[in-house]
Amino acid sequence: MPVLNWIGKNKVINHHMDVPYRVLEHSYGFNNGIQSATETKSGNKIIHGDNLEALKSLLPEYEGRIKCIYIDPPYNTGNEGWVYNDNVNDPRIIKWLRSVVGKEGDDLSRHDKWLCMMYPRLKLLHKLLAEDGSIFISLDEVETSHLRCLMNEIFGESNFVAQITLLCNPKGRSQDKYFSTNHEYITVYSKTKLPRDFFSVTKDEELISKEPVGGVKF
Numbered sequence: 001m002p003v004l005n006w007i008g009k010n011k012v013i014n015h016h017m018d019v020p021y022r023v024l025e026h027s028y029g030f031n032n033g034i035q036s037a038t039e040t041k042s043g044n045k046i047i048h049g050d051n052l053e054a055l056k057s058l059l060p061e062y063e064g065r066i067k068c069i070y071i072d073p074p075y076n077t078g079n080e081g082w083v084y085n086d087n088v089n090d091p092r093i094i095k096w097l098r099s100v101v102g103k104e105g106d107d108l109s110r111h112d113k114w115l116c117m118m119y120p121r122l123k124l125l126h127k128l129l130a131e132d133g134s135i136f137i138s139l140d141e142v143e144t145s146h147l148r149c150l151m152n153e154i155f156g157e158s159n160f161v162a163q164i165t166l167l168c169n170p171k172g173r174s175q176d177k178y179f180s181t182n183h184e185y186i187t188v189y190s191k192t193k194l195p196r197d198f199f200s201v202t203k204d205e206e207l208i209s210k211e212p213v214g215g216v217k218f
Contacts, residue, residue, distance in 0.1 A: 001157055004149035007108055008101040008116045015100055016120040016127075019056040022049070050092075055124040066128045069135040073121075076114045076143050077175075093117060114143055115150065122154050129191040134161060134199075137187045144185050151189050161188040161199070 024047065029040040047054040093113065097105035101116060108116065129135060135155075139147055144163075151160070164186040172180030190198075 001152060002149070003153060004115070004146065006112045006115045007104055008097070008112055009119070011101045012116045012119045016052075016056070016123040019052055019120065019124075021060070022053050022057045024057050052121055052124070055121060055128065059124070059127060063127050065130055067130050067133045069125055069129060069133070070138075071125070071135070072138045073118060074114070075140050076110055077140070078110065089113075111143070111146060115146060118147070118150060119154075122150060126154050126191070131192050132190075132194065134188060134190045134194070138166075138184060139187065140181070140184045144187065147187055151187065155189040155191070158193060159190045161190055161194070163187050 024045070026039045027037075027048075029036050029038060029042070031038070031040055047057075094105075097108065097113060097116060101108070105113075105116075125135060137147060137151075148160075148163075166184045166186055168182060168184050170180070170182050172182050
């Protein structure tokens with residue numbers, strides 16, 4: 001199987017093991033929509049903090065128990081004027097890279113930084129996933145090919161399920177140069193090999209038979 005290498009990989013490949021366990025302290029909860037300091041024990045958690053440390057803190061209670069994971073990581077487009085900085089040069093990421101990767105972290109390309117950031121997080125997500133669980137990851141074309149290589153290495157090439165194309169904006173993006181980028185991808189992997197019909201959905205024949213709006217029924 002082809003393996004992806006990048007500057008800093010040797011420093012992050014086992015970094016998930018060095019991330020300290022943090023105790024999750026209850027801060028607030030909601031009871032019938034009203035915020036309360038009393039613990040509701042609903043089973044739901046909103047965790048504020050570094051996501052790498054948050055994932056490690058979930059391991060004692062949830063390792064191997066999560067059936068479905070969805071993540072929406074930075075797309076690494078280089079856009080610094082969006083809702084969040086998508087150029088992987090946030091001061092917190094730079095500080096983390098310097099502490100983990102060392103001096104060579106100052107010379108990393110955007111792709112190298114993204115890969116260093118993603119690898120330990122995917123390792124922890126793999127540990128959290130149940131044997132019959134699956135993970136869904138949203139990205140666009142900037143890092144999708146790199147993600148596939150990471151996932152093949154961590155989750156196993158045989159556990160690739162699908163790459164779903166999601167139509168987002170038919171008009172494309174303002175920064176498009178040549179073609180309208182009107183889609184994104186959701187990459188799906190499982191923890192282990194799943195039955196062929198695991199993701200099957202029962203078809204609604206009544207809905208299928210209806211004539212499409214503005215179109216022709218075939």
